[in-house]
Amino acid sequence: MNKITSLADLKKMKDQVQNRLKMRENSDAVETLVQIKVGMATCGIASGAKDTMNFFVEETSHQAIDAVVTQTGCMGFCYAEPTVEVTLPGKEPVVFGHVDKAKAREIIDRYIIKGELVDGMIPMNFKTIHD
Numbered sequence: 001m002n003k004i005t006s007l008a009d010l011k012k013m014k015d016q017v018q019n020r021l022k023m024r025e026n027s028d029a030v031e032t033l034v035q036i037k038v039g040m041a042t043c044g045i046a047s048g049a050k051d052t053m054n055f056f057v058e059e060t061s062h063q064a065i066d067a068v069v070t071q072t073g074c075m076g077f078c079y080a081e082p083t084v085e086v087t088l089p090g091k092e093p094v095v096f097g098h099v100d101k102a103k104a105r106e107i108i109d110r111y112i113i114k115g116e117l118v119d120g121m122i123p124m125n126f127k128t129i130h131d
Contacts, residue, residue: 034067034112035087041074047081048100055101059108077122095122
């Protein structure tokens with residue numbers, strides 16, 4: 001655990017704990033929330049996925065967007081790391097590539113909030129098989 005040396009450190013720690021609790025509480029009704037999955041395999045981490053994930057966590061909280069931000073393993077798009085899968089309620093998942101903080105802001109502002117398509121989508125050429 002990090003050493004708390006200021007009021008700002010304490011506030012940051014409080015916010016982190018509240019975000020974790022919110023994510024845990026929201027996990028029961030995940031299909032009604034925006035789901036954001038950040039690829040955090042070695043290739044993603046090396047390309048900056050930790051910063052991307054932290055930005056999504058902080059910005060969705062700051063804008064009061066009902067979202068669950070989680071990490072996932074390799075999505076198979078190593079050439080486009082960091083990759084992020086976004087699923088809006090009632091919609092098919094969309095994967096975005098090369099997601100830095102600027103692209104993450106655009107995804108939140110245009111795709112998640114306004115429902116507009118954003119450059120950088122990776123076309124999906126497969127479907128999940130359901131029994």
